[in-house]
Amino acid sequence: MSIERLLWEEDATTLADLVRRGEVSPIELVDAAIARAERVNPEINAIAEETFERARERAKTVDRGAPLAGVPFAIKDLGIAQKGVPTHGGSCIPAFVPDFDSVLTERYLAAGLIPIATSTTPEHGLRLMTESAAFGITRNPWNTGHTTGGSSGGAAALVAAGVVPVAHASDGGGSIRVPSACSGLVGLKTSRGRVPLSPLVSESWYGFVVDHAVTRSVRDSAALLDLTHGPDPLAPYAARPPKGTFSDAAAREPGRLRLAVYRRSPLGLEISAETLAALDTAVALAREGGHDVEEIDLPMIGRDFMADFAMSVCSAVAGTMRMEALRVGRPVLGEVERATRVLARFGELMSAGEVYETLERLHAASRKLIIETASYDAVLMPIIAHPPLPCGAMDAKGSDAFTENMLDRLRLTRMLKLRTFFGQLLDQSLWFTHWPSIQNVSGQPSIAMPVHVTAAGLPLGIQAAGRPGDEETLLSLAAQMEKLSGWTKRRAPLMKPE
Incomplete structure (x- = not known):
């Protein structure tokens, strides 16, 4: 199997294990990721800044004992600092070039991840489709005529296209979960205060914004959170500590959970039949997993x-x-x-x-x-009201x-x-995204799960929202649903490597 095919097919956990066993080297993975980026980016337009040479230099010196040593990575072009790398925020305003790394960047590098690029975003993360005057349209690897969502749309496109197995993302009104729902990925919006944003900012959008990642597997999301969560002296607050590791939570059976389903639109707008079918798929998987599921309303959300x-x-x-x-x-x-x-x-x-x-x-x-909703372990609800939209539809x-x-x-x-x-x-x-901002306001964690593929062959994920500070239950539930559905085997068809 070629290194490019390995990169396209496997998750970060597997790739890091191969590096640890000496079966593949960090520079081989980085070179393959760069070559893949050069092949597919003209089709998806997901890169804001290339950091290829920095990545190659880091690959030569990375500590192979680090948990994710040698795994190629992308960092969003918004709200996070990499020393010497221009940050545009998807805008034509002159770029900010920091002379420091964010705490989160430091934690990524300590984990052994190797950033090869920054990923595109709409201007200042304001649209839930990644299209901007500065960088143009980012396209979905499942069908390049459609959106990959936003605002972490470039991150999702790079992961879905097999350029990198995981990518940094942020979420102020659905910006991790919407791209995940559009691109067939797992996207965990963490609890408020779980991952520090310092020293760039103390908080963003009154605490609505959180940082984490888009990934191919639940275990990658859990492993990355284990390596990046926790308080920082400059952070104004922190989420409650987990009872164990997030990876342990993702590896264990969740037990019998009490789940709720919320299927109304808080805006009173149209919901597509495909979205409701995706929600029904999630409910069916939950029941197959042995959980109790009941319908609820949320009258305070309108x-x-x-x-x-x-x-x-x-x-x-x-x-x-x-x-x-x-x-x-x-x-x-x-x-x-x-x-x-x-x-x-x-x-x-x-x-x-x-x-x-x-x-x-x-x-x-x-x-x-x-x-x-405190009596429920999680609440299932949609993310997007319609299948991934054609580019320019918003x-x-x-x-x-x-x-x-x-x-x-x-x-x-x-x-x-x-x-x-x-x-x-x-x-x-x-009108495309009625639900995600609920958890940005409440500070609750919520995980996007790629449970459904539409009749047209496009992904359509739904979310499970949890109690504040309880990512562990969500990761355990999502891992079980992942196993039942087999979604980790799905790959976007764009330029499938040999």
């Missing part, structure tokens, strides 16, 4: 909750644009995409009192959610494009204070 989330993000975007202007020494709104500019201007219209009130409402709803069109253009050109952002106009913007932004 359009008001989603609107409050969106308004909070707008205020965060406004603050980000201020910080970027400070960094580059000039106003930057003229250099960002129209949609980003509209969100930032609306965020500037919110008073400090409005932002605080909005966050308090979100926290109150989160407390109700956590209390009312671009504003027709009346939406006209409204967005008028809001921008005539500076009529104040119209978004009217519920009708804001509701239109909300639906335009979230």
